[in-house]
Amino acid sequence: MPLTPLSTARQAALDAIAPAAPERVSLLDAHGRFLAAAVTASRSLPGCDTSAMDGWAVRAEETRGANRDHPARLRVVDTVYAGALPSRVLQPGEAARIFTGAPLPSGADAIVRQEAARAHDDGAHVDVFITVTPGHDIVRAGEEVVTGTPLLAPGQPVNAAVLGVLASQGETTAWVRPAPRVAVLATGDELVPPGQPALPHQVYESNLLLVAALAREAGADVRHLTRARDDAAELRDTLARLASQVDVLVTTGGASVGDKDHVKRVLTALGARFVVDGVALKPGKPVAVARLGDTTVVVLPGNPGAATVAFDQLARPLLLKRQGVLETRRRVRARLSAPRHKQAGLTYLITTTLEARDDAAPVARLRVQGAGQILQNVQGEGWAVLPPGRADFAEGDVVDVELFHGAAYAPADGASA
Ligand SMILES: Nc1nc2c(c(=O)[nH]1)N[C@H]1C(S)=C(S)[C@@H](COP(=O)(O)OP(=O)(O)OC[C@H]3O[C@@H](n4cnc5c(N)ncnc54)[C@H](O)[C@@H]3O)O[C@H]1N2
Numbered sequence: 001m002p003l004t005p006l007s008t009a010r011q012a013a014l015d016a017i018a019p020a021a022p023e024r025v026s027l028l029d030a031h032g033r034f035l036a037a038a039v040t041a042s043r044s045l046p047g048c049d050t051s052a053m054d055g056w057a058v059r060a061e062e063t064r065g066a067n068r069d070h071p072a073r074l075r076v077v078d079t080v081y082a083g084a085l086p087s088r089v090l091q092p093g094e095a096a097r098i099f100t101g102a103p104l105p106s107g108a109d110a111i112v113r114q115e116a117a118r119a120h121d122d123g124a125h126v127d128v129f130i131t132v133t134p135g136h137d138i139v140r141a142g143e144e145v146v147t148g149t150p151l152l153a154p155g156q157p158v159n160a161a162v163l164g165v166l167a168s169q170g171e172t173t174a175w176v177r178p179a180p181r182v183a184v185l186a187t188g189d190e191l192v193p194p195g196q197p198a199l200p201h202q203v204y205e206s207n208l209l210l211v212a213a214l215a216r217e218a219g220a221d222v223r224h225l226t227r228a229r230d231d232a233a234e235l236r237d238t239l240a241r242l243a244s245q246v247d248v249l250v251t252t253g254g255a256s257v258g259d260k261d262h263v264k265r266v267l268t269a270l271g272a273r274f275v276v277d278g279v280a281l282k283p284g285k286p287v288a289v290a291r292l293g294d295t296t297v298v299v300l301p302g303n304p305g306a307a308t309v310a311f312d313q314l315a316r317p318l319l320l321k322r323q324g325v326l327e328t329r330r331r332v333r334a335r336l337s338a339p340r341h342k343q344a345g346l347t348y349l350i351t352t353t354l355e356a357r358d359d360a361a362p363v364a365r366l367r368v369q370g371a372g373q374i375l376q377n378v379q380g381e382g383w384a385v386l387p388p389g390r391a392d393f394a395e396g397d398v399v400d401v402e403l404f405h406g407a408a409y410a411p412a413d414g415a416s417a
């Protein structure tokens with residue numbers, strides 16, 4: 001199969017999965033997922049006029065001209081705590097002791113902080129030392145949110161702030177889609193699990209954790225971390241078993257054209273239908289996506305750097321789509337800090353840090369790139385995108401950098417609540 005352009009491959013990968021049906025879960029369980037339905041305010045915030053400070057509720061006009069030398073003396077007729085109701089309407093010459101978050105008594109129209117007043121020992125009077133205007137230190141009913149206001153859109157990631165908003169509306173549950181069940185399978189005769197002795201020609205198996213963590217960062221529920229040898233019969237059994245247990249199966253290694261690169265052949269023999277097989281991408285070229293029964297299979301190359309890029313570009317979008325969202329990353333224009341040569345036909349994605357410049361586009365410092373290298377991604381801020389159709393880039397050439405943070409989320413195709 002000829003190599004597929006990256007954007008075409010991404011669309012094919014997205015088309016290979018459908019959003020899961022929404023479910024209602026407790027708010028804490030919704031943390032880290034994405035809202036499957038819009039949320040509208042059922043309650044104004046605050047629900048009534050409230051005091052923003054500890055002090056006294058007063059009629060502002062009665063403090064006119066008050067200062068330290070000439071305080072305004074008022075009769076204290078009530079005490080209002082947060083969560084309690086005032087016992088009476090404030091009449092001329094009266095004040096109510098009040099605390100932060102307590103409802104404002106009718107008749108009062110301003111708060112005097114307690115630092116600006118002094119209660120008499122008899123508790124029945126207060127001297128006010130400042131002049132306040134109507135509304136002073138009052139939070140009006142609905143000042144932040146009015147009933148009926150749209151609060152949260154579908155696709156919104158459920159983070160700490162969102163949980164706070166939902167709880168503030170009296171909600172105990174939210175509509176989200178379930179975390180996709182994922183299995184990760186690492187293949188390769190050379191692989192030794194960390195913790196066991198490894199000879200120099202052997203390789204510590206590191207992709208299981210790498211890919212499991214990437215999958216979790218994309219919202220997945222990673223159920224299985226499995227290793228298999230480069231043995232077609234063993235692979236067949238393992239692939240079939242894992243695929244039957246998860247929504248998305250991600251393999252690493254054995255994806256290329258070597259004699260022991262069995263993964264794609266075995267998947268085909270099991271009846272998998274490939275929708276992507278080889279992408280004009282570096283690193284990550286051998287990546288493939290297939291449907292096997294109800295399961296979406298992503299075949300990643302074994303090289304850790306290639307697996308990282310291929311996962312990010314194809315597996316992450318389809319895991320997010322399963323959760324009902326389409327991610328759009330932010331892009332910035334940046335100047336290359338050094339010249340770069342590449343294969344003209346491929347998109348290169350190179351881990352990059354950015355150096356801000358006041359005067360012009362930031363400078364992108366590209367990491368040394370190698371599909372097998374594993375250190376390059378430890379501190380990246382994004383991928384420098386070196387597009388196809390060009391082989392040579394000079395220092396100072398401006399390219400797009402796709403940033404890892406600050407992405408926007410919208411409902412994916414087919415994600416109606
Ligand atoms: N003749 C060709 N050879 C290769 C081509 C090609 O087009 N023609 N493509 C190259 C590209 S591009 C890549 S990327 C690699 C990917 O190959 P595989 O997916 O078959 O990966 P392996 O051969 O199994 O492993 C590659 C490399 O990565 C190490 N590895 C594998 N799994 C793990 C793991 N779980 N933990 C740590 N390291 C792992 C493995 O030991 C190898 O060093 O193929 C090129 N070849």
Ligand code: MOO
Binds near residue numbers: 284285286303305372
């Ligand atoms: O994908 Mo390989 O990692 O392109 O070099």
